[in-house]
Amino acid sequence: MKPPPFRYARCATPADAVTLLSEAGEDAKVLAGGQSLVPLLNFRLARPALLVDVNPLEELAFVREEADGALCIGALFRQVALEATNLGARWQAITDAMPRVGHYPTRVRGTVGGSIAHADPAAELPLLCVGFGARFALVGPAGERSVEVDDFFLGPFTTAVAPDELLTRVSLDPPPDGAVSAFEEFSERHGDFALVSAFVGLALVDGRCSWCRVAIGGVGPTPTRVPDAERALADSGLADAELGIAADASARCCTTGGDVHCSAPTRRELVREVTLRALLRARGRLTDRMGSKA
């Protein structure tokens, strides 16, 4: 379990990285935190000719709220730093999810951009992107471009980032004022990739659901929104029955078959349950907010 041979280059600027990537063609890989890539190298499941180490790009290690309320996170922002960032109530799904991203020592090295660009179908950060909605800044030889989340995750471990591009930041779309969000996942063991995970975002206006997002992970090639669930909740009073209908819709969205950890029928049951728990948690948060305002 030793990595295969590769060349290694450390870059000083994003442009530097792009130059190195362009010169190497398809065979180059960006090395950020390494918490997903290095295991793949050790297993010899990845065989890049060149690793471009972007760890020196400290200018990409940031988080900030934009004027429009979007949460902009630099690709090199360490997961442990995001975990420690005090975010508002509407971003609470992030606070829920971060302690479940691997373990403390992997979050020390692991980066936000690295996890997103790795695009494991069961990973937490890609699900948050899909759930909130997001735009990704990619720098390539022709400059910077922005990709919407719907066009970003293309399949398991596959994204819109071209071989000569570097993901530099992600902007999570701002939920409306007064919104809450929640994250739930199920794994057999603490710190493992989730068998299934769910994101829920909710806002209420006059007792009616004015904004809702339901997204699930670990259930198909990429994390995915569940339009049927969102339709079931939209404009509803978020009664138990409506949450149940939304959870049922989530289960129907599950396309992943069985694997060593989970048969297909169980996975569908888990999707339903985990979605329901995320919904209940989010609704509870809404209720708490009302309570505190009253």
Added chain:
Amino acid sequence: MGAEMVSPPRSAPTRAPEEPGEPEGPDELADVSFSLNGSMTALRVPVRWTLADVLRERAGATGTHLGCEHGVCGACTVLVDDQPVRSCLMLGVQADGSSVRTIEGVAASDGLHPLQRTFHEQHALQCGYCTPGFIMLALGLLEREPDASQERIRDVLSSNLCRCTGYAPIVRAVMAAQAEMRR
């Protein structure tokens, strides 16, 4: 067979033995220098070597153990710039310019570190293979968060695997060391 067969015959096809240490093969080499337990260490290593292998095979720090080489077991945990990381998931070349601390640097000159002593007292080790990783993990946590709650300590300690103890003595040892380190 018998005792007189002092030199058994060779039958495997062999090539002339290579001199050890001679750079060979496809490997790109890089100079790396880092502080290892406070001493500057400069090495020329193949860029694909993990930090764990560089520490163990080139820097003589064999207290850092390899249990899985895919970042799950935590036996190879070391502190890089005072934060616990899996040294099997970092390339040696990436340690350039950083401060690396391993189990060999934990004990004070006048005796064991509180964590080392409490692991001993609480019987928090049996085979001892996971022990350096657990001690480095706990050290990284307690230096940064001296008042970490038991819940926080348990959450962080769940990063590493132990096959002998069932973990309870490890938690007790870290809690006891925390109390001592705060004094």
Added chain:
Amino acid sequence: MTTALVRTRAPSVGLALPRVEDDRLVRGDGCYVGDIHRPGQLHARIVRSQVAHANLLAVHVEEARAAPGVVTVVSGSDIPGLSEKRIPIRLSPGQLDRFALQTPLALDRVRYVGEPIAVVVAVDPYLAEDAAEAVWADVEELAPQLDPVPGHGAPLLFDMVPDNAVATFETAHGEDVDDLFRHADVLVHERFSVHRHSAAPMEPRGLLAEFDDDSGRLTVHGPTKVKHFNKRVLADLLELAPDRVLLVEPDVGGGFGPRGEFYPEDFLIPWLAVQLRRPVKWMEDRLENFVALNHSREQVIEVAMAARHDGTLLGFRSTGWCSLGAYVRTTGHTVPRLAGIHMPGPYPWRGFSTKFVSVLTNKTPLGTYRGPGEVEATFARERALDLVAAELGMDPPELRRRNLIRSDALPYRVDTGAGSEPLVYDSGDFPAALDQLLVAAEYEELRRSQAARRQDGEAVGIGVACFFDQGGIGPFEQARVVAEPDGTFTGYVGVSSIGQGVQTALAQILADELGVDVDRVRIDHRDTDSISDGTGAFASRTTSFGGSALILAARKLHEVARARGADVLGVNDGEVTVEGDEVVTGNGRSVALAALGCEAAATFESTHVDFSFGSAVAVVSVDRPTGKVTVERYLGHYDVGRAVNPLIVRGQLDGGAAQGLGGALLEDLAYDDQGQPLSTSFMDYMIPTLCELPTVQSSWSEHPSSGNLVGAKGAGEAGIIGTLAAVANAVADALAPDGVIVRSSPFTADRIRALLRGSDAPMSVQPSQVGAG
């Protein structure tokens, strides 16, 4: 001249002394095999079969031989006489073993994914792995045989082994079982299955072999557990005289049974070192560990069990099938054989019969793992007992309490038929021990709390299991005690340290026998030169047998010291005594043992086998919607005979239980239908973290064994034996309102959900198959 002081030394046996092993280990100064470096050492990489079953037509090594840094590449045809170099059996041979022994490299057929087909040797481990990828094989794939209970027409692994049944073990006792069944009030019949799992020690294996041309000696670093046996096997396979072979045991990162047996690599690496005249090192990686180290546990066990209305147990019949993997390895058929022996448990049956079959399968070979066969038999029997209790409407502990062998019946002997050793229950008080455990668990309160939580819709279960643990098996152990010039004593033993605390516990025993402080005693178990023979570290025998041998050697040392001391002091033997580290005369003259240069060796031999009693309680909750099982509490009570070091005993019992809970809940060496292993990493083979385990509460009683000089019955395995049964019974109890029957492990979320969906249908089985034929 002074008067000799009467030395009052408190005995150290029984004290919870922190271990002498720890200081080096907590400093990172341990020396595991990977930490040993030899100048000019080369690195080996094993090339393994990627397919489960195939004719091996050719192994192509040319490309790999030309790869950078490669010194040699060897396939089966490069080792002269390999077809005769079959790894022999150490324990529990079976009827057709001679057809199913493994050669260190495959020759014309591969039978499991992971079977070695070639070895690459290069100047560093990275280059060795590069070159290993360039070795390729021509194979003609065959259908794999993966079923522990194969139907007729299943593919054969060996033509000479019909039905893949390589060995069968039967026991029988007492009255005719059919007759007992006819007169029973209650008869239950079920088929249980235990999944494949194993030790997964934190340190994978490793070996470093070097051959010294000047002395003609081969030294191998890395062996453990049964070094003297392995030395003989290696010498034999290499055609070297045994005194040319030295095996050295480094620190070992966990044993648990599989580690230290003689594997293909234990021949290949030394053979390469001899051929190349350079040190050759091999470090197993984790992926290899999951296909190369012995697997264990996988068995299907059918039980039919009869009882009377009042709960009196009458008889049972059981048939087991053990998925032995592709070859019979060194531990032979210990797993199915011990399963058969342990089926009766601590109950006085009027009659029973067992039949266990070793079935070859295209999977990694199966061997012993902590509580081999005992875990599985306990699971099947105690599950069946709970089914009996349910039929009778009786509280499960009550059924056991009414039936456990009573202390006034001890020693209790059970003959088990021709060719099978009788079971002799030596000492203890089984019902009292169970009651003690139930009191500690606050059983009545647990039941009340369960009722309340059930009212609230929770699925909470309480599971109880009783068992016995065969431990401390012979035939012998050697020890040699040396009075060192510096006033310390060294006890050399043939047992091994696999991380248990052998050096501490044995030092306590030796110090007491010598009458000196424990810090003046050192235990050395390191190599096969310092002591001529040994049996090893398995079957919870290290303390009882190693300790007994040390006691005998210490007594002999005192005889030697008296004779020499008397000589030096110019008196008769009868006029001196040994007081600690001195030989003294009645009038107070003395000479130190250190000055006498004495040493003595002794062998402890015994055919006695301890059957110690244990019981366990598990409390679980099941989250019905997700299927997640949480073990809320786990308590075990064991008769350890004598607790030499309570700290170490607790560590063994708690740790054993934790390991067993991992096996019950999460760990699974699953295969797909092509024989591809699905759990070859720590991501897929889920060892529990501390979040998945309760704090285990172990307690023990001490009814000393009459079979050895220490009185210990062993603690290494006791903790794990009841885990699967207690958790299974607790899960069954939790889900009793759902009307499910718990038949098979593990209790992962997925399996629980399948149970609740009703898709865990029992395998079709006719009652006539039970024990028939």
